[in-house]
Structure formats: structure tokens, C-alpha cells
Amino acid sequence: MKKDFLTLLDLTSEELQALLRRAAEFKSGKDVSACPLMGKSIGLMFNKTSTRTRISFQTGIYQLGAQAIYINTNELQLGRGESLEDTARVLSRFLHGIVIRTYEHSTIEKLAANSTIPIINGLTDLHHPCQALADVLTVRENKGRLRDVRMAYIGDGNNVANSLIEAALLTGIDLVLACPKGLEPDSMVLENARSGGAKVRVLTDPAEAAKDADVLYTDVWISMGQEKEVERKKKKFEGYQINRRLVSLAKPDAIVMHCLPAHRGEEITDEVLDSPRSVVIDQAENRLHTQKALLEMLVK
Ligand code: CP
Numbered sequence: 001m002k003k004d005f006l007t008l009l010d011l012t013s014e015e016l017q018a019l020l021r022r023a024a025e026f027k028s029g030k031d032v033s034a035c036p037l038m039g040k041s042i043g044l045m046f047n048k049t050s051t052r053t054r055i056s057f058q059t060g061i062y063q064l065g066a067q068a069i070y071i072n073t074n075e076l077q078l079g080r081g082e083s084l085e086d087t088a089r090v091l092s093r094f095l096h097g098i099v100i101r102t103y104e105h106s107t108i109e110k111l112a113a114n115s116t117i118p119i120i121n122g123l124t125d126l127h128h129p130c131q132a133l134a135d136v137l138t139v140r141e142n143k144g145r146l147r148d149v150r151m152a153y154i155g156d157g158n159n160v161a162n163s164l165i166e167a168a169l170l171t172g173i174d175l176v177l178a179c180p181k182g183l184e185p186d187s188m189v190l191e192n193a194r195s196g197g198a199k200v201r202v203l204t205d206p207a208e209a210a211k212d213a214d215v216l217y218t219d220v221w222i223s224m225g226q227e228k229e230v231e232r233k234k235k236k237f238e239g240y241q242i243n244r245r246l247v248s249l250a251k252p253d254a255i256v257m258h259c260l261p262a263h264r265g266e267e268i269t270d271e272v273l274d275s276p277r278s279v280v281i282d283q284a285e286n287r288l289h290t291q292k293a294l295l296e297m298l299v300k
């Protein structure tokens, strides 16, 4: 039975812990000669731009002994009206897995329902689970644990925030989000995590969220595909910038995270992003190690 990774909750807590252990092993360089995916082909289907996701998957797939096939969907017959269902059925006969980045989450659900190979979510408007894998590894590396680590996410209640909420459910991270009114995370994601026992609070005051935090996290205010909403959204983010003042409210050893790309001077200042507290480049590197562990787990 194939297994997809459409949201973080496609993994159990135990599977996530195993994946983190394996990612750390890959990172340590112990297993450099292992090519568990020798001879396989993984499609990378992107409808939005990407630096980290695309290149980390492409490199990781090569390191696992497989080949990555980058697919610009406009160059497929899909762009001329072939159905997603037929595309999924046909690609399942050639490939051993597909990483897809697109807009509506329902698109990847449809792709997964019609494929016989694992489908991996490389970001949708609703979730960014591969990012959350790297995020939890980064927190664990810096804080030595996940349970009860106080994370303050300050900004837009977007795909990254939704996946962090699911990470809180699986790991015991104590997550406080500060989001402007009307820009809260997805209510179903939130409700589901809370009913499973996750420690997740949603506030509107960034200072209250930042107080005594172990981790400060932010993401862009305008996500890919929301370019028409710039004026409406930006007004709401006054006071939500991670800057020196907000950092001073967190614990003295707090780290600063951002999934990148950053809009410097908007959601975060240069000063904070480039400070010794910032772990954003390690966080980006961890995309490679965690995704290799994920591919090894899913692609048979
Ligand atoms: N964080 C992240 O997913 O970056 P890219 O958009 O560059 O892939």
C-alpha cells in the first residue's frame, strides 16, 4: 500500500521521531555510500517558484541513488487540457514518487487519489509539511528536545503556520501564534490539533506571544498566489515584525527561525535575521536531510 505525505499528520509521532533520527544520521555523513533508491525516478512537479524545496529534493534524490525529473506542468499535456486523473495514472507507470508544489490543496489530494505511487506535498496554499520536518529537526538540534519548547509564531496564519500546528500535535511543542484578526490559521487544522491534545494558542498580540519564548518564528506576510491582496493584508501586520524589541521579550537564549525566502524589513529586520540567534540557514539545510529520510521511508 503506497503512503502519501500530503500533510504532516500523514506521519504518526513515532514515524516522525524515526524520520528525525534518520535525518540526523544522513546529516552526520555516516551513510554517504547508501543508495537506497538506486534506479528510481522521482518527478518534481512545480506550479510555483522554489529555491529550497526544488534544489534540496533534486540534490537529495541524487544522493539516494535515484534521478529527479523536473516537471514544468505547462509543458505537460496537462497544460493543454489532459485531466489530472489521467496524468496521475500514466505517471504512476513511469515514476516511483512525485513531489508537487501547487495552489489548491485539493489538487494534490486528487493527484494522490489517482496515483499508485507516493505523492509528497512540496507546498500548497494550506500546508507546507516538508518545511515543518526541517523545522522540528532544527528546534531539536538547538533546544535538545521538542516537548514543551515554547515556540512563538508571529505573522500570517498561512500554510507554514498550519503545518507548525500539526507539528505541535505530533511533538508536544508548546505553540503560541500571534496573527492579525482575519488572518488566523485554518480553523479545521486548529480544531483537529486541539482535539488531539496539542498545546496551541492563537492570540493577536505579538508581544504576548514572544514573551519567554524559546523560539521566534515568522514567514512572509504575502504568500505565493496572494499578490493581489498586498494592500489589504499588509495594513494588518503593523507591529508584527520580528525586530530587536520583540526579540528582547523572548528568553535570553531564544533562537529565530524563518522558512525563507524572507522579505527583509517587512516581517523581520536585517538585524535579527543576520544575528547570531538566527538559525535560518541551518533550517534551510535541514530540508535536505529530512526530505532524504522522508523519501527513504515512502519510496519503495
Ligand atoms: N522554504 C521554502 O519552501 O523555500 P522555497 O520556496 O525556496 O522552496
Ligand code: NVA
Binding pocket: 123, 158, 159, 160, 219, 220, 222, 223, 224, 259, 260, 261
Ligand atoms: N507562506 C509562503 C512560504 C514560502 C516557502 C508561501 O506560501 O509563499
